[in-house]
Amino acid sequence: MQTLRRSPLYVLLAIGAAVSLVPFLWMVIASTHTTAEIFSTPMPFLPGGELWTNLARLQEETGFARVMLNSVLVATLYTVFSCIVSAMCGYGLAKYRFRGRGLMLGGVLLTMMIPGQVLLVPLFQMMASVGWINSFQALILPFLANAFGIFLMRQAFLEFPDSLIESARIDGASEIKTFYRIVLPVARPQLAALVIYTFISQWNSFIWPLLMLNSEEKYTLPVALNTMVGLSRVDYSGLMLGSLLATLPLLIVFLLFQKQFISGLMGGAVKG
């Protein structure tokens, strides 16, 4: 009876869920039909049988496998190096009382408040002057030091007891060894969230790669997808398949690591 009385609420929740899911379903439906079928009346409501044809055409016309590989490569390299820089800096700021520490902390805070777009023009000029336009290092290097990551890691290390670090030191372990053998493993949950956050921010990154990349064999997913819209005859089913392929890896990671994924995406707003 309770449930029956509350059924309007469930109808409302179901409508909301449908709104959330429809664009995903549409991506799947559209990428398994021909472009003509997508726009025909009545539109298709079920997946069709064109998936492999669309995939083959997408690969042939845009070299999509290469594009995905580029995205995976750039995002992975960026994630590895950025997380190392963040973890190191976070540890330095949390556990050492050197001169200028307050200044560094304030500086990191400042970078969080200044929108990155202000850097676009000078960074573009800088990359042009060293001949790095259309290179992967131009996508990776400028944004390696990430204020959010540094703060997240600092927060994680602050709670670590100093006495344990001290006893490792007395045992003769070097500072670096103490850091990655003893301290870092304890911050694994925060590090997992940071890895996910960093990977996604690079995977989704659009405006900077759009400025930097100008040849097809270097394109990352968002840039390649954008180029497909600019063609005189747009391959809409290929475009939807490409969008699906760009979203799928994130979807899989989300379903496998929901908790870390959410705390990573929240940017520290919610503790994981």
Add this chain to the structure above:
Amino acid sequence: MTATLTRPSAPKEGRSTARSAAGRAARRAARRHRPGYFFIAPALALFALFFIYPLVSSFIQSFQSISGGETSWVGLAQYQRLLDDPLVAQSLFNVFLILVIQVPLMVCIAIGLAYILNQSWVRFRTGFRAIYFLPAVTTLVAYSLVFRVMLATDGGAANQLLGMVGMDPIDWLNSEGWARVALIASITWRWTGYNMIIILAGLQAIPAEQYEAARIDGAGRWAVFSRIVVPQLRPVILFSSITSTIGALQLFDENFILTGGGPNNATLTPVLYLYKVGFQQFDFGYASAIAWLVVAIIAVISVVQFRIMREKS
């Protein structure tokens, strides 16, 4: 070896012994903390090269004019241009529209959903939460493309569904009003679940005794929601609203893909305008001035947020 043997003789006075011992301790402490520099060095070098230098460079360029390889100082002329440029005003007006329509709409839906999905009697709670969060998992460019295809005027999914209920097709992306509706709908779809999760975390921080106390006092469901839940959520709601506002000021991917800022600049945002000025017209000086306008607005918003937060706590 001899050095250790012929150590300076012990100080004669007790006071200076204490001082040098303190000095030694301080030096030892300084040495003990010196590795800190090693750990922050990579980040510091990267920040100096790729943040501080470009930041200063951008600020300087906002007082310059670069044309045909010639750089000249123009004082505040670029900032004067900002004031006179109807497109700057238009882009800020567009953000203002998003601010007064999209942000409240999204935050209200997010509060409602979070409140419902925080009730222990609701079935499939975790399933619903995951589904509502799913849009936040999509790549910005990919979801914008999906909306672009669904909103196509001829045969797009949205117009086909309207047709089924007997309505005329809408020219979503080519009329000023509907393009704004389309942009607002897309952003709302992408970010409502995300904000719902933030608010949900805020709800879970409210102690259960507060609800029970209110119930015992005979408060109804709406009274509990409006008198206890919403006031407690204020910091979280403020956080959501501020980040959404800053997000709207920095909006680029969605309107670039959906409408390219059109029709008639109805969906132009400051960052999209910066992109056009800087990288289509290559007017770096003016683009830098636009960038610093965005910095200034965001700084003001951040200060206001900080003030409100401090007053509350």
